[in-house]
Amino acid sequence: MPKDSGIGASSKRREDIRFLTGSGNYTDDINIRGQAHVYFLRSDVAHGTLKGIDTSAAEAMDGVVRIFTGADFEAVGGMPCGWQVTDRHGQPMLEPKHPILAHGKVRHVGEPIAAVVADTLEQARDAAEALVVDIDELPAVIDMKEAVRDGATKVHDDIASNLCYDWGFVEENKDAVNKAFEEAAHVTTLELVNNRLVANPMEPRVAVGDYARGTDEHTLYTTSQNPHVIRLLMGAFVLGIPEHKLRVVAPDVGGGFGTKIFHYQEEAFCTFAAKACNRAVKWTSSRSEAFLSDAHGRDHVTKIELALDKDNNFAALRTDTYANMGAYLSTFAPSVPTWLHGTLMAGNYKTPLIYVNVKAVFTNTVPVDAYRGAGRPEATYQLERLVDKAAHELGVDPIALRRQNFITEFPYATPVAVEYDTGDYHATMDKLEEMADIAGFAARRRESEAKGKLRGFGVNCYIEACGIAPSNLVGQLGARAGLYESATVRVNATGGLVVMTGSHSHGQGHETSFAQVVAEMIGIDENMVEIVHGDTARGPMGMGTYGSRSIAVGGSAMVRATEKIIAKAKKIASHLLEASESDIELKDGAFSVAGTDKSVAWGDVTLAAYVPHNYPLDDIEPGLEETAFYDPSNFTYPSGAYACEVELDPETGHVSIERFSAADDFGNIINPMIVTGQVHGGLAQGIGQALLENCVYDAEGQLLSASYMDYAMPRASDLPFYDVDHSCQTPCTHNPLGVKGCGEAGAIGSPPAVVNAVLDAMRSGGKNVSHIDMPVTPSRVWAAMNG
Amino acid sequence: MYNFEIEKPATIADAVKALGRDEAQPLSGGQTLIPTLKARLAAPSVLVSLHGIDEMKGVCLDDDGRLCIGGATIHSVVAKEAQAHYPALAGLAARIGDPAVRNRGTIGGSVANNDPSACYPAAVLASGATVVTNKREIAADDYFQGMFATALEEGEIVTEVKFPIPQSAHYEKHIQPASRFPLVAAFVAKYADGVRVAITGASEDGVFRWTEAEEMLSNSFAADGLKGLTVDGSGMISDLHGSGEYRAHLVGVMTRRAVAAMGG
Amino acid sequence: MxxxxxxxxxxxxxxxxxxxxxxxxxxxxxxxxxxxxxxxxxxxxxxxxxxxxxxxxxxxxxxxxxxxxxxxxxxxGQAAPDGTLNTIQQAFQDHHGLQCGFCTPGMVMSAAALLKDNPKPTEAEIRHYLDGNICRCTGYHNIVKAIMAASGQDVSRIAAE
Missing domain, CATH: 3.10.20.30 (Beta-grasp domain)
Known part of the structure; x- marks a missing residue:
């Protein structure tokens, strides 16, 4: 029987009420009395020497408050990078300066050159047109392999080359891996591109800076997935504002998908300018600006090779990847192609020897950073395409080849430094085979063929590492931040409680699912629990939401804090019941003495905590409020198996998704409805990457896919109903809820299944195409079929 | 946007007068113009809204049996009201953009703009329609003059389009997945005196008649007869959504499918 | 002005x-x-x-x-004055047809316009009608399902909780 409340129940989302009635509070809904507006003049060339900006005419225009250029920020810090990768020679990555407004040079189309603050946005735009900017255009470097050639134009003059780092992992394995390739019975090689994407949360970024001169307090309202992190980075490293004088609020946020993790120039600018102008300063990104200023995602070019022995066992794997950093290092960019990618190259397989090489490259393009999945989709895509290719080369069934090489014993230490705690890859594959109705495929293919269409079937597995992560480990790997999470549980006198979590909800439904956990632990109604997030003034230091970490890390912190609450409440109850503390049991919101009918209600205990007339004041303090910080001991490892069935129109090359099945293992599940929704959204983004989305630059560094007119966002008519299952559950062994996280799985697991299915469809039409790059657009399919 | 005044005339005469003002520009449904203004790619000082001109709205038959659609008629009205008379045209209107766009966008605006990927120009050209303005009547064959170029003069507005109703017709489109405009679309219209085929989305010169296909189809109305007939890819649009060669290929596919849908 | x-x-x-x-x-x-x-x-x-x-x-x-x-x-203006959600809004909540909520107002208004003209739309009709409404969170599954449910159709056979 499905539960109707608490852990495991599909509780309806309470946040829906405000979103469905137009009463959400998104950052652009916030207006501060007297606020000015800022318009950023952005570079329209990809690379150039910025010789000067004449602001005099613009300054005289109506409504202009002040015009800022790079020179105004010489005294403050640049944008910080939060992760330092060490290269294969033991040297730190090259880390160029990243100014708030361009200074001396512009390095990508869209880089802010000047900021005009005016009474209205249109006045600011008018004045921006009157700025006279003197730029000597320089040749742009766009292609990564060109960028690392000797003599290539340098994106940054202050560092040695465009090669940010050359990372080898695990460097000590390299010789053994090469030797295994020499001895292999079969080697499969694949070269592919993981296409550059733009995250495109539907809410564009917004920042509103406010400043109170009387108290010297700064407030920034921003569209962020992690307001505390922004406060720390911006306060400590950019503007030099102590955290107790800086409040960062991320209210309702309309989707993030990674691109709202990072600290952006516009946030620092609005905070800085609010003080400089002594009035609030607001920036609302247009969608066109978002394409030029939100960090992009993916953009890897990879060669991957698999060595197999004579029995088709995977013997060794090696990869050679170029990862685009763009023009500057965005906040967590260096970690994405390394620690979030290389560590996942074992996938679901017991490949004993693995070597991963990643060259991170600067180009004259928008910075690239984490986008839903961040490194793990890139790992999964290349590995699962490669395994499929190997199966076809060897003439064996792709599912059988996968099963033969599955890891089956846990914990399992991979040759790429991570230890999977639990998993059952055969179970998810079994489930998938049942869901996908493989037996019925032949008949469905015949139906398609009768209509002149080709039908293809593709599968893949995936593993991901979520719940990032142990702070001491990531510190060794170069993280400049801890990756714990916090929660404060504040119980009110009348028994209701508020949980202040460092996790941020921007679509994930934490306000509902987190409440389910606490309500179940205490045995009270979910509606007695309120979840508060997104405001540094209201909760303890938190690390925010990304990497599918909220329930695994934030939820664990909340459990720990609630356990402290329960422990203290039991002490109070034991006093009220005049019984030994060890005999007190909490069930269904009441404390009772074991083996008796004596009990006291939750509300009586909480009242006693705040009206401590009859209270053990000698032993414990009044009040009922506890904080916990939780630092996980390992990543979590969700896994699964996905299948896609496509229909391909051989005349136009159009591919439609006819069926998509996803069997996931997320460990324990708090709210199945929300988990299913998270998978749906991830699948749409993965299918979008596979079929539609592509961020394209021309050779001069102009962004060709710079609006929804050219960047193909998946629409309802591009997608099917999905078949999603998460009944295979191997609970995580190292967090209190046994949860693994589910936010990124769909985006990680779906692209290879789609491409594998397209190639299968082509084969059925007599075209043996060994690879096609994403997005698999009609024109590419047609070219491949007619090439 | 730069600022401008908006005039809202109630008659064609008043609209024409308003368009005589300095830097005045007509505003039809605005579904293309407003995004253009947002990007500050146009700087009119006056926008003359055609939305309130009742004499430019509606769908009716004239004495010659032509389907006459007022220039300010929105797509969703055409989708409904043309259905009984000219279902292929109604079907085209029903699939332009999206429902909200169809509730604002007008046939006159589309025809006046002549976007190389717009739907309506294909129907107008394939139907051999007459574009009526406040000054004159222009045959479709003379009206379309290349990408975003038409025979319209400064201050001239499309007040009506008159479509001779074909024996049968079909519009087949393959969409560009981002904009949802046609990547290539074919409108095939069969009249007693011959078949007309208009192609949109494909050519660097905008909508065009595929005369070779027209000749073959006028001889023998069969999709199979078009197999092997190709258009030259060299004049076709080539962009990140498809090469000129691919578009040229789609011209054949869309035309054949349109013909097949008409039973040919 | x-x-x-x-x-x-x-x-x-x-x-x-x-x-x-x-x-x-x-x-x-x-x-x-x-x-x-x-x-x-x-x-x-x-x-x-x-x-x-x-x-x-x-x-x-x-x-x-x-x-x-x-x-x-x-x-x-869609909910009743006392806050009671209308049929479409309620279906969106019941079927988890929203996540971040940003596209939701437009989705609800489009759905209302669709159901006014077409009280029992098919899945395909709903999907095509939503061509001008982009959602980045839900993958549309639950939006389509919610609209079908709001139109009184049985959605119990469509996958998901």
């Missing part, structure tokens, strides 16, 4: 606007009705869909002065 007056969610509303003031700006800035959102500048995302004289339009692609005298309906 021009004075415009229109009826918004049943109440008369007026204000001074420039020629370039978009309907969505009038709703959000003049009237404080911030439920209507702006997600793009090319008239594609549909976060700003409202009804003008009963028809769905993109409030970001229509000038405020063009709505002079019109009846405008926004997301704020």
């Amino acid at each position: 021009t004075k415009v007056t229109m009826t918004v969610n049943g109440k008369s509303a007026s204000g001074d606007v420039e020629g370039r003031t978009l309907l969505v700006e009038f709703l959000r800035e003049n009237l404080g009705l911030t439920g209507t959102h702006v997600g793009c500048d090319t008239s594609q995302c549909g976060a700003c869909v409202v009804h003008v004289d009963g028809e769905a339009v993109k409030a970001c692609t229509m000038f405020a002065v063009e709505a002079q005298g019109a009846e405008v309906a926004t997301i704020e």
Whole structure:
């Protein structure tokens, strides 16, 4: 029987009420009395020497408050990078300066050159047109392999080359891996591109800076997935504002998908300018600006090779990847192609020897950073395409080849430094085979063929590492931040409680699912629990939401804090019941003495905590409020198996998704409805990457896919109903809820299944195409079929 | 946007007068113009809204049996009201953009703009329609003059389009997945005196008649007869959504499918 | 500045606007009705869909002065005065048809326009009708399901909790 409340129940989302009635509070809904507006003049060339900006005419225009250029920020810090990768020679990555407004040079189309603050946005735009900017255009470097050639134009003059780092992992394995390739019975090689994407949360970024001169307090309202992190980075490293004088609020946020993790120039600018102008300063990104200023995602070019022995066992794997950093290092960019990618190259397989090489490259393009999945989709895509290719080369069934090489014993230490705690890859594959109705495929293919269409079937597995992560480990790997999470549980006198979590909800439904956990632990109604997030003034230091970490890390912190609450409440109850503390049991919101009918209600205990007339004041303090910080001991490892069935129109090359099945293992599940929704959204983004989305630059560094007119966002008519299952559950062994996280799985697991299915469809039409790059657009399919 | 005044005339005469003002520009449904203004790619000082001109709205038959659609008629009205008379045209209107766009966008605006990927120009050209303005009547064959170029003069507005109703017709489109405009679309219209085929989305010169296909189809109305007939890819649009060669290929596919849908 | 007056969610509303003031700006800035959102500048995302004289339009692609005298309906006017959600809103909550909520007002308004003209749409009709409403969170599955449910159709056989 499905539960109707608490852990495991599909509780309806309470946040829906405000979103469905137009009463959400998104950052652009916030207006501060007297606020000015800022318009950023952005570079329209990809690379150039910025010789000067004449602001005099613009300054005289109506409504202009002040015009800022790079020179105004010489005294403050640049944008910080939060992760330092060490290269294969033991040297730190090259880390160029990243100014708030361009200074001396512009390095990508869209880089802010000047900021005009005016009474209205249109006045600011008018004045921006009157700025006279003197730029000597320089040749742009766009292609990564060109960028690392000797003599290539340098994106940054202050560092040695465009090669940010050359990372080898695990460097000590390299010789053994090469030797295994020499001895292999079969080697499969694949070269592919993981296409550059733009995250495109539907809410564009917004920042509103406010400043109170009387108290010297700064407030920034921003569209962020992690307001505390922004406060720390911006306060400590950019503007030099102590955290107790800086409040960062991320209210309702309309989707993030990674691109709202990072600290952006516009946030620092609005905070800085609010003080400089002594009035609030607001920036609302247009969608066109978002394409030029939100960090992009993916953009890897990879060669991957698999060595197999004579029995088709995977013997060794090696990869050679170029990862685009763009023009500057965005906040967590260096970690994405390394620690979030290389560590996942074992996938679901017991490949004993693995070597991963990643060259991170600067180009004259928008910075690239984490986008839903961040490194793990890139790992999964290349590995699962490669395994499929190997199966076809060897003439064996792709599912059988996968099963033969599955890891089956846990914990399992991979040759790429991570230890999977639990998993059952055969179970998810079994489930998938049942869901996908493989037996019925032949008949469905015949139906398609009768209509002149080709039908293809593709599968893949995936593993991901979520719940990032142990702070001491990531510190060794170069993280400049801890990756714990916090929660404060504040119980009110009348028994209701508020949980202040460092996790941020921007679509994930934490306000509902987190409440389910606490309500179940205490045995009270979910509606007695309120979840508060997104405001540094209201909760303890938190690390925010990304990497599918909220329930695994934030939820664990909340459990720990609630356990402290329960422990203290039991002490109070034991006093009220005049019984030994060890005999007190909490069930269904009441404390009772074991083996008796004596009990006291939750509300009586909480009242006693705040009206401590009859209270053990000698032993414990009044009040009922506890904080916990939780630092996980390992990543979590969700896994699964996905299948896609496509229909391909051989005349136009159009591919439609006819069926998509996803069997996931997320460990324990708090709210199945929300988990299913998270998978749906991830699948749409993965299918979008596979079929539609592509961020394209021309050779001069102009962004060709710079609006929804050219960047193909998946629409309802591009997608099917999905078949999603998460009944295979191997609970995580190292967090209190046994949860693994589910936010990124769909985006990680779906692209290879789609491409594998397209190639299968082509084969059925007599075209043996060994690879096609994403997005698999009609024109590419047609070219491949007619090439 | 730069600022401008908006005039809202109630008659064609008043609209024409308003368009005589300095830097005045007509505003039809605005579904293309407003995004253009947002990007500050146009700087009119006056926008003359055609939305309130009742004499430019509606769908009716004239004495010659032509389907006459007022220039300010929105797509969703055409989708409904043309259905009984000219279902292929109604079907085209029903699939332009999206429902909200169809509730604002007008046939006159589309025809006046002549976007190389717009739907309506294909129907107008394939139907051999007459574009009526406040000054004159222009045959479709003379009206379309290349990408975003038409025979319209400064201050001239499309007040009506008159479509001779074909024996049968079909519009087949393959969409560009981002904009949802046609990547290539074919409108095939069969009249007693011959078949007309208009192609949109494909050519660097905008909508065009595929005369070779027209000749073959006028001889023998069969999709199979078009197999092997190709258009030259060299004049076709080539962009990140498809090469000129691919578009040229789609011209054949869309035309054949349109013909097949008409039973040919 | 021009004075415009229109009826918004049943109440008369007026204000001074420039020629370039978009309907969505009038709703959000003049009237404080911030439920209507702006997600793009090319008239594609549909976060700003409202009804003008009963028809769905993109409030970001229509000038405020063009709505002079019109009846405008926004997301704020969809629930009953006591807060009870309407059938479509309730179906979106019941079937988890929203996540971050940003596209939701436009989705609900588009769904209402669809069901007015087509009370029992098929799955394909719903998907095509939503061509002008982009959602980045849900993958559309639960939006389509919610609209089918709101139209009284049995959705129990569609996968998911």
